[in-house]
Amino acid sequence: MRMPKKERQLRLGKLIEENPFVTDEDLSKHFEVSVQTIRLDRLECGIPELRKRLKQVATQTMAGEVKSLGSDEVIGDIIDIKLDASAISIFDVTADHVFQRNGIARGHHLFAQANSLAVAVMDDDLALTVKSNIEFLKPVKAGDRVVARAEVIKETVKERRTLVKVESTVGDVLVFTGQFYMYRTTDKKQEDKQ
Numbered sequence: 304m305r306m307p308k309k310e311r312q313l314r315l316g317k318l319i320e321e322n323p324f325v326t327d328e329d330l331s332k333h334f335e336v337s338v339q340t341i342r343l344d345r346l347e348c349g350i351p352e353l354r355k356r357l358k359q360v361a362t363q364t365m366a367g368e369v370k371s372l373g374s375d376e377v378i379g380d381i382i383d384i385k386l387d388a389s390a391i392s393i394f395d396v397t398a399d400h401v402f403q404r405n406g407i408a409r410g411h412h413l414f415a416q417a418n419s420l421a422v423a424v425m426d427d428d429l430a431l432t433v434k435s436n437i438e439f440l441k442p443v444k445a446g447d448r449v450v451a452r453a454e455v456i457k458e459t460v461k462e463r464r465t466l467v468k469v470e471s472t473v474g475d476v477l478v479f480t481g482q483f484y485m486y487r488t489t490d491k492k493q494e495d496k497q
Contacts, residue, residue: 306334312344319345323356324382324393377423378415379451386426387455387465392416394449401445408443413471413479420453421467421483429488433464437481447473456482463487 306314311334318333319325327345331338345352379394394416396408414437422430443449449471457466463486471479 305336308344311336312348315341315344316348316350319350319356324353326353376419378412378419379449381420381423384424386424387458388424389455390420390424390453392420392423392451392453394451396443396445396447396449398445406444408445408447410439413439413443413449414481416449416451417453417469417471417479417481418483420451421469421481421485424453424455424467425465425485425487427487427489430465431486431488432483433486434484435481437479439479441473441476441478443473443478449473449478451479463489 315330315334318330327338327341330341334341342352350356377392379392381390381392384390394412396412400412401408414435417437418432418435421432450473451469451471453467453469455465456468458464465485465487467483467485469479469481469483470477
């Protein structure tokens with residue numbers, strides 16, 4: 304038996320509130336209705352489409368948190384950030400990001416997403432990448448959504464260095480890993496004394 308429309312819309316709103324990044328396709332499977340039904344439900348409830356929800360979250364996150372980059376310098380959309388701790392960004396791969404011949408994403412796009420996230424997570428006005436160790440594990444194609452997660456691993460206060468680990472996934476498949484050694488311009492010791 305199908306769930307009544309009002310109840311479905313109520314649950315739909317709660318699910319999107321819990322996870323604003325859920326797709327209409329995923330919601331369609333969850334509620335066992337067509338994608339078109341989900342879109343109509345969202346419209347009736349005043350819930351924007353996924354891309355608009357992502358932009359809203361990214362704009363709010365960037366405005367209140369990131370110090371080391373401007374919003375136009377980040378590759379992908381930062382959806383969560385805790386300075387000097389962790390950050391998450393989402394990058395939707397389009398036909399513009401892939402090789403024409405085989406449809407595989409050019410590596411510099413995945414690197415740029417990960418590197419800009421490593422810079423953004425730094426609680427500093429200027430943070431620079433000193434060195435990186437990266438590995439491309441699986442091919443990424445047009446239409447894939449790459450979720451990069453950055454975590455600050457280690458700080459060396461004396462040398463003003465910070466190690467940031469970034470892992471990028473498509474779905475639950477790990478496609479890229481990187482260790483980014485960051486130089487911060489602010490002396491953390493001096494900052495902590497103030």
